[in-house]
Amino acid sequence: MRGTATGAKSEFEASLRHYDQDFANPYARPIAAADELDGLRARDETGGRLRYTALVEKTWQLSALVDVWVQSSVQTPKARLYLRADHDLTNQWSWGAWTEIYDKDLSRSGHMQCFSISLEEDENGEPVPCSGQKLQIAGRLRYQPRRDFSLAMQYQHRWVDDANPEFANAYRQDLSAWLVASAKVSSEVRVRARFRYLSEAVSDATYGEESLWAYVDFTYRLPRDLRLRARYDLVSWLDERASSQVRSPNPEHWLWLEVEQKF
Numbered sequence: 001m002r003g004t005a006t007g008a009k010s011e012f013e014a015s016l017r018h019y020d021q022d023f024a025n026p027y028a029r030p031i032a033a034a035d036e037l038d039g040l041r042a043r044d045e046t047g048g049r050l051r052y053t054a055l056v057e058k059t060w061q062l063s064a065l066v067d068v069w070v071q072s073s074v075q076t077p078k079a080r081l082y083l084r085a086d087h088d089l090t091n092q093w094s095w096g097a098w099t100e101i102y103d104k105d106l107s108r109s110g111h112m113q114c115f116s117i118s119l120e121e122d123e124n125g126e127p128v129p130c131s132g133q134k135l136q137i138a139g140r141l142r143y144q145p146r147r148d149f150s151l152a153m154q155y156q157h158r159w160v161d162d163a164n165p166e167f168a169n170a171y172r173q174d175l176s177a178w179l180v181a182s183a184k185v186s187s188e189v190r191v192r193a194r195f196r197y198l199s200e201a202v203s204d205a206t207y208g209e210e211s212l213w214a215y216v217d218f219t220y221r222l223p224r225d226l227r228l229r230a231r232y233d234l235v236s237w238l239d240e241r242a243s244s245q246v247r248s249p250n251p252e253h254w255l256w257l258e259v260e261q262k263f
Contacts, residue, residue, distance in 0.1 A: 002031065010054035018046045021073050033069050033078065035104070046070050047078075061086040076129070077106040096140045105131030111170065114163040132161025135171070148184035153177075166204065174200045174208065192217040210239035212251075225262035231255070 002015040015031050021044045031049060032042040047069020054062045065082040084098035104115065108131050114120075115132035122128055138156040155178075159171035179195045193216045200208025215233040222228065236251035237244040244250070 007054075009056070010052070013051040014048070015051075016048045017042075017069075018072075019043050033067060033080065035071070035078070044071055044073050046072050059088040071129075074129075076104075076131070079103050079106055092143060092145050094142045094144075096142075098138055100134070100136045102134040102136075104129070104133070111161060112163055112165075112168050113161045115161045119163050130161075132163075133159075133171075134161070135159040150182050152180045154180075162201075164207070166207065172200070172208070173202045174198075175202060188221045190219045192219075205240045207241070208239065209237070209241075209244075212236045212238060215254075227258075227260045229256070229258040229260070231258075 002013065005012045017031055019042045023043050024040055026040060028042055030042050032045060033047065034041065037043040047067065049067040052064045056062060063084045067080045070077050081101045084096065086094065086096040088094045113132035114130040115134050116130065118127040118130050120128040136156065136158045138154065140152060140154040142150060142152045144150040156176045158174040160174060162172040176196065176198045181193045183191045185191060195214045197212055199210045213235050215231055217231040218229065220228045233254035234251055237247055
């Protein structure tokens, strides 16, 4: 069930959903949370969602989401809250900020829980579902002096539950930063460059991934719907994990070449 109320510059949506454990339709794609059962999102889930979006004074865009659901087979209550604001400072500068709280089991609290990767198995050898929390904040600044060029910078910080004893009394902290540049050189040529720095478990260089990933992407469109694309990637692992120390080569160099024609 889904209902919406639309104003001049806003929209409010409320929805209820129920998918039992035997509902397995990969083509349905209805409203569903991100968790999966046998690779499908819309399965073994009962919940409700509220979503609100609004445009304020032509320069502010606000969005909010509250989603609460239960994994029906094990009666595990879960919740996700999301809030975002975007603002156009001028014709060239804009910024955005958002935050997210995701709890995979509202009936449990405290640390020593996993959020993304389970380290435990049940009596059948299957991974025990994670029940931890994730708290995330992020900000983005964008500069577009012309329609054919833009530059964006983004920073994200996460506090994540981790079942490793090292994080028995605190969240694991991850951070990442992006720099993205995009240019339309001509009607046929487009160039895009992206740099990303990632650090998982900031307090311990021997536990999580610390890496630098950069790429440059060239696209050239020819007549008769022919497109040529070339992309160069550079990936460097900077952490002190044993797997990173023996990685060869480090850094890695990747070259992608693609030819596409539509007819």
